[in-house]
Amino acid sequence: MNGSKPYVVAADIGTTSTKTLVIDREGRVLASHAIEYPLHTPKPDRAEQDPRQLYEAVVEGIGAVVRKAAVLPSQVLCVSFSSAMHSLIAVDAAGEPLTPCITWADNRSAAYADLVNRERNGRAIYMATGTPIHPMSPLLKLMWMKEHDPAIFLAAYKFIGIKEFVFAKLFGEYAIDYSLASCTGLFNLQALDWDANALALAGIDAERLSRPVPTTHRMAGLRPDLAAAMGLAADTPFVLGASDGVLASLGSGAFEPGVFAVSIGTSGAVRGVVDKPLTDPQGRLFCYALTDKFWVIGGAINNGGIMFRWVRDQLATLEAEEARRMGVDPYDHLAQIAAGVDAGSNGLIFMPLLAGERAPYWNANARGVFFGLSLVHEKRHMIRAVLEGVVYRIHSVAAALAELSGSAREIRASGGFARSVLWRQMMADVTGTPVTVPDAIESSGLGAAQLGLLAMGEIADFAGVHDWVRTGTRHEPDTANHAVYTELTAIYANVYQQLRGDFDAIAAFQQRH
Numbered sequence: 001m002n003g004s005k006p007y008v009v010a011a012d013i014g015t016t017s018t019k020t021l022v023i024d025r026e027g028r029v030l031a032s033h034a035i036e037y038p039l040h041t042p043k044p045d046r047a048e049q050d051p052r053q054l055y056e057a058v059v060e061g062i063g064a065v066v067r068k069a070a071v072l073p074s075q076v077l078c079v080s081f082s083s084a085m086h087s088l089i090a091v092d093a094a095g096e097p098l099t100p101c102i103t104w105a106d107n108r109s110a111a112y113a114d115l116v117n118r119e120r121n122g123r124a125i126y127m128a129t130g131t132p133i134h135p136m137s138p139l140l141k142l143m144w145m146k147e148h149d150p151a152i153f154l155a156a157y158k159f160i161g162i163k164e165f166v167f168a169k170l171f172g173e174y175a176i177d178y179s180l181a182s183c184t185g186l187f188n189l190q191a192l193d194w195d196a197n198a199l200a201l202a203g204i205d206a207e208r209l210s211r212p213v214p215t216t217h218r219m220a221g222l223r224p225d226l227a228a229a230m231g232l233a234a235d236t237p238f239v240l241g242a243s244d245g246v247l248a249s250l251g252s253g254a255f256e257p258g259v260f261a262v263s264i265g266t267s268g269a270v271r272g273v274v275d276k277p278l279t280d281p282q283g284r285l286f287c288y289a290l291t292d293k294f295w296v297i298g299g300a301i302n303n304g305g306i307m308f309r310w311v312r313d314q315l316a317t318l319e320a321e322e323a324r325r326m327g328v329d330p331y332d333h334l335a336q337i338a339a340g341v342d343a344g345s346n347g348l349i350f351m352p353l354l355a356g357e358r359a360p361y362w363n364a365n366a367r368g369v370f371f372g373l374s375l376v377h378e379k380r381h382m383i384r385a386v387l388e389g390v391v392y393r394i395h396s397v398a399a400a401l402a403e404l405s406g407s408a409r410e411i412r413a414s415g416g417f418a419r420s421v422l423w424r425q426m427m428a429d430v431t432g433t434p435v436t437v438p439d440a441i442e443s444s445g446l447g448a449a450q451l452g453l454l455a456m457g458e459i460a461d462f463a464g465v466h467d468w469v470r471t472g473t474r475h476e477p478d479t480a481n482h483a484v485y486t487e488l489t490a491i492y493a494n495v496y497q498q499l500r501g502d503f504d505a506i507a508a509f510q511q512r513h
């Protein structure tokens, strides 16, 4: 590495906060900083942010972390970025936002997802672009805007995502990396360019989008006042980087065939890395670019850690209160209670579909089900069944992934769920696959730093990531428990299929009342 510039600054623009890190050549984090901002929900199906606020958080966050690490402007090799996926902002010719930043969590275009799937050959669009036909997709957000906000749709100079907004403000140039482009539903995976059919569906031409460039693309030439505010030199290169999802795979070391990354925070996801774009003929999985040589395929579930929160706040409120009185984390206390029940919760199955479901079902009307309740079941069985149910959901996505890319020999666990020994062991037992936990927490930021080194020509490939990511704990599957879970997951899959029509009926009822 360039000896006089030993540090990389990573900036990870997330939905709840922008996290910045200063990292050295051994992958050690010298300092980290997070700046939070709100997610606005003016209507139940909206989830928006103020793009200016996020831009300010990036500038402030970089400055703060550089000061914390006490590194000199001349010692910073580059700044490299990670960003949340699927955001959409309409901007005018001066780069000023005409709309809020419409985030991945925004559901306004739900009706367009149904329309495209039913009448506009959604499957072919997905196969070409790798982005599932789902309201998160900027393609569908554009279709919504064209009909619901035609004045802005016509007036907009460009339609961009949050990272392009930040780079345009800093450098006056509209470029989108292949990775975030591949999450727009508008980008052709094979051609590495905008997809004519998707553009036609959105009703725009390519000039109204940013120029697609590799994830190693760099910009430089900061205004002196901005450089000073960030503690950087004016010529410090900024590497565009990639999406937080694919960088989390890289930064957790889940970067070889047969190693799946499973992260469960509020929602959850399973990801695997492949060396060419690969879409699923059954439409269950996404395929997003990391570079032009590596692609991340996987699936996201809606109902991850939020299910445990639901248990804590709705089902086991007394127990959670008791934990707080004892000064114990309620999640740890509830997990302890669940640990007192045998694997399989005495035949109680919970289908954690409270928020509808994404992969692999893509069914917004799905709802939660306790199946198999009998008089032997107590609250502790229900608590355990919920934790098991979330793992069953991850397992069904991992199985779809295995069909496409080969089976897993190791799962790398991250997110809030990875704090629980019980939940991690359940993951090993249900899937029959060893589970490891990387020591690093900021995996997207670490991934961004690796990509920064590649962009600067300091490394030739990502082999070094293995030295960066150390895994402490390892859980081997328990054979007897695995047999129990194999039996129950088969019943689970069957029950889901049988209930499909009834899910539509109950969701329609709930909408009316």
Ligand code: ADP
Binding pocket: 264, 265, 266, 267, 304, 305, 306, 307, 308, 309, 329, 331, 332, 335, 415, 416, 417, 418, 419, 420, 423
């Ligand atoms: P976010 O999606 O905001 O990044 P986190 O990764 O912090 O969320 O995960 C939050 C979830 O992690 C909680 O809803 C809960 O399900 C789970 N969680 C947090 N702490 C624990 C714990 N000690 N044991 C088990 N699960 C936990």
